[in-house]
Amino acid sequence: MNYYSLNKKAENASFKDAVIKGLAPDKGLYFPESITPLPSSFFDNIDNLSHTEIAFEAIKQFVSPEIPNDILKTIVEDTLNFNFPVVQLNNTISTLELFHGPTMAFKDVGARFMARCLGYFNKDNNEEVTVLVATSGDTGGAVANGFLGVKGVNVVILYPSGKVSDIQEKQLTTLGKNITALEVNGTFDDCQAMVKTAFLDEELTSQMQLTSANSINVARWLPQLFYFMFAYKQLHNKYEEIVFSVPSGNFGNVCAGMMAQQLGLPIKHFIASNNENNVVTRYLQTQEYTTKPSVQTISNAMDVGDPSNFIRIQEIYKNAFNTLKDNLSSYSFSDAITKEAMLEIYNNYNYVADPHGAVGYLGCKAYLKDHPNTHCVFLETAHPTKFLDVVEDVVKVKQPLPPQIKAVMGKEKVSVKISTYSDLKAFLLKIT
């Protein structure tokens, strides 16, 4: 598959080149040249397909011929070695748990898939690649875990100091080896802007091969479309009309769901559920797209003021505002309301949701008011114990810690503090 830049000023790239470059030379995000819907027999037969069979069929067109089918099968099998259960809360709301992987957030699938693709492309190549990644909490840990020890790859993670949870910070600062954490005096948007600037800095790019492991990178972004198929498989025999409420920050996940819809998955509608960082909610209300500096919330991984992937969403719906509105609703919720929702979910359903999932639950409730005959699935994007302080404070019950969380708790944080793009550049030049 070839990919074009959404800034339309760069040459098209193969899947391999798009993965290795991350961002196109004109600073545009890559987008597939074509999307061929899967045959209806695939959806008719989905009950008989395993997760790996579903994922293989869904991603094949986007990665071939650069990744041959037998290699792709192995990559998909290695990536998806954990579960994606749907838990039904009531007749109209379910949650899809995306936190059963090694770092207990939905980023594990994309990070593991991309690491394996890059590992494959690098196998006969002695050139080192530096993976730059900006994180508001979960991408960093998932990428650190997914790329740990991958031959020829150095990972540099930028995260906003004091704005990620303690567990998230441990996950991205304690692995060592080929992983370095840069603690940025700023917001997630500052981190993301620095990463994008680095890709365009010829002094850097002439000396080192830089790529991104954010959802900018098609190999990190596209595998997220699997989730929507896994949920559909578990629910389609019970409910005719399924909508998804996606807790959204950088908008990669909801946009991946839209790719699943383009492949033919019968998704009726998407809800982008936001905390108070709500540029897209405001856009759908006013038709004016105005980015704003992010504000800090209890669903910190969604503290994004300038979401990278909205441009891909515009591309999917051909920049037609009305088509977008037919397919996407968006709501924004305060921390106070989110905490009330966490308590409501706990009291009514004996289910502990994390703050991001709770924002998704609120999105379902808001949408269902006007669409009562629909079944809404909110994505539970991270395990509640990643946000232990908030969760225990709200539900007032001590949470048992899963082994993945226990494993990082006692470890010592190692980070390098930086404030500006010059600091990042100096650091990168030092490690070349």
Ligand SMILES: Cc1ncc(COP(=O)(O)O)c(C=O)c1O
């Ligand atoms: C737990 C959690 N929920 C939701 C999001 C938002 O996802 P996206 O950036 O794909 O919109 C993130 C960050 O990516 C996250 O870590």
Ligand SMILES: N[C@@H](CCOP(=O)(O)O)C(=O)O
């Ligand atoms: N919420 C993310 C922010 C980066 O999103 P990405 O999908 O573009 O990597 C995080 O947890 O870091």
